[in-house]
Amino acid sequence: MLPVLKLGADALPTTYTKESVSVSFHFFEKGVRQDDGHFNASAFSQDEFENLLAKIEAQPDPDLDDPYDFDGVKYGRIVPFLELERVDERTLFGQFRSAYWGHAFENTEKGVIAADSLNLRNFCFLLYLSEGGRIYLGCQYLGNYGDYGSLSRSLFKKIGLGPNVRSCSYFSEAEDLMNTIPQEVRVTLSSSNKELAAGNVFNSGSMVAFKKSGKDETFEVTVRDNLLSMVGQPVPQIKKQVAAMLSQNEIFSVDDEDILDCVVTVRKMKARGKKTVYLFGQSGRATKFHMDVELDDDGWPVLAKAKSKMLKKLDEEIINKVMHD
Numbered sequence: 001m002l003p004v005l006k007l008g009a010d011a012l013p014t015t016y017t018k019e020s021v022s023v024s025f026h027f028f029e030k031g032v033r034q035d036d037g038h039f040n041a042s043a044f045s046q047d048e049f050e051n052l053l054a055k056i057e058a059q060p061d062p063d064l065d066d067p068y069d070f071d072g073v074k075y076g077r078i079v080p081f082l083e084l085e086r087v088d089e090r091t092l093f094g095q096f097r098s099a100y101w102g103h104a105f106e107n108t109e110k111g112v113i114a115a116d117s118l119n120l121r122n123f124c125f126l127l128y129l130s131e132g133g134r135i136y137l138g139c140q141y142l143g144n145y146g147d148y149g150s151l152s153r154s155l156f157k158k159i160g161l162g163p164n165v166r167s168c169s170y171f172s173e174a175e176d177l178m179n180t181i182p183q184e185v186r187v188t189l190s191s192s193n194k195e196l197a198a199g200n201v202f203n204s205g206s207m208v209a210f211k212k213s214g215k216d217e218t219f220e221v222t223v224r225d226n227l228l229s230m231v232g233q234p235v236p237q238i239k240k241q242v243a244a245m246l247s248q249n250e251i252f253s254v255d256d257e258d259i260l261d262c263v264v265t266v267r268k269m270k271a272r273g274k275k276t277v278y279l280f281g282q283s284g285r286a287t288k289f290h291m292d293v294e295l296d297d298d299g300w301p302v303l304a305k306a307k308s309k310m311l312k313k314l315d316e317e318i319i320n321k322v323m324h325d
Contacts, residue, residue: 020143021293021301022276023126023310024286025318026152026169028135033163043133046089048159052135053092053127055158056081064118073099074118076150082122083303092127093307096154098147121145124306127155128314135159136318137167138310140301141288148286169286170318180266182223183274185210187242188261189254208246227264231279238262238279265290273313289313 030048031041062069062078072078076099084094097120104115113119123146126138137155139148152167159165186209212219226245230238239259246254262279274290291309293301 021295021306022141022274022288022290023124023138023313024141024146024148024169024288025314026137026139026148026167026286027130028137028155028159028165028167030133030161030165033166039166044129044135045133046129049090049127049129049135052155052158053086056092056094057084070118073097073120074101076147076153079150079154080120085307087307087311090129091311093310094125095122095303096125096147096151097122098145098150100145122300123147124301124303124310125151126307126310126314130319136314138314140291140306140310142300179269180224180228180275181212181269182220182228182264182266183212184265185223185227186263186265187246187259189258223264227262227279228266228277231277235280242279273317289317 028044029039029041030044031039033039059081062073062080064070064073069078073080080097082095082097084092087093100119100121101117102115104113106112121142123142124138124140126136128136128138130136137152139146139151156165156167186207188207210219222245226241227238230241236256239256242259242262243254243256264277264279265274266277267274276288276290278287291301291306291313293305293309296302
């Protein structure tokens, strides 16, 4: 029998706090891909890195009244940059703008926002040329909002090496996750499931969330032993385990096929840092490292604090754990 996840007021959603700010890390690597698929890596030079930064800084602001620029921003072909700062000769910090569109909604001040209009959000980013010649990219998120895809495609184009450059993302290894304290589990269900009995489970569309309540060690043990231990296992096995945990709560029952995704937020033991772990498709989705950053009056991270935290996370979580950098 799986331990029952306790549900209560803590399972309800809250407004965004500074804990919703996170950063994922990736790197670009230069090299030559052989016919057998092997990638022979080589180092980016300081001049190549400087050329990339110069292209970013020289990019003109898009004219959103121009249909070409409008569509470029809309579809991620053009990524606007702002608030750029050279931290040192190996580091650039700044913001980029990501476009969201496709859903109409009503704003209490502006009225109805049309589905085909662009909603632009600012996110921080960080570029760092390591001693080993990799270009590291830190990409900030606010809750579920962020846009690594558009940013990385824009940088690929500016690097200009075509197939002779690749990108990689960092994600947590299972053995590291067993030394964490689970905080929350979010499960995405198929909309065909008819038994979402709302109760005190946060249900938004087809999303359900469970949070740790107080000092509930049962929750921690359950998630560590029955979910985090599954990282790297075949997806069908993970789905079976997630479905069993949900059904055990006797609030609703689900089949394995109902489970579309499962995300776990964890905190390191004896530390405050948080990570977001994706149980499905880990190799293609980077771990999000949560940052304790203050938000300004508009709900965005304070830039100076975000820069400091992102540099610290890059150093602690990535650079210090990569042997050649």
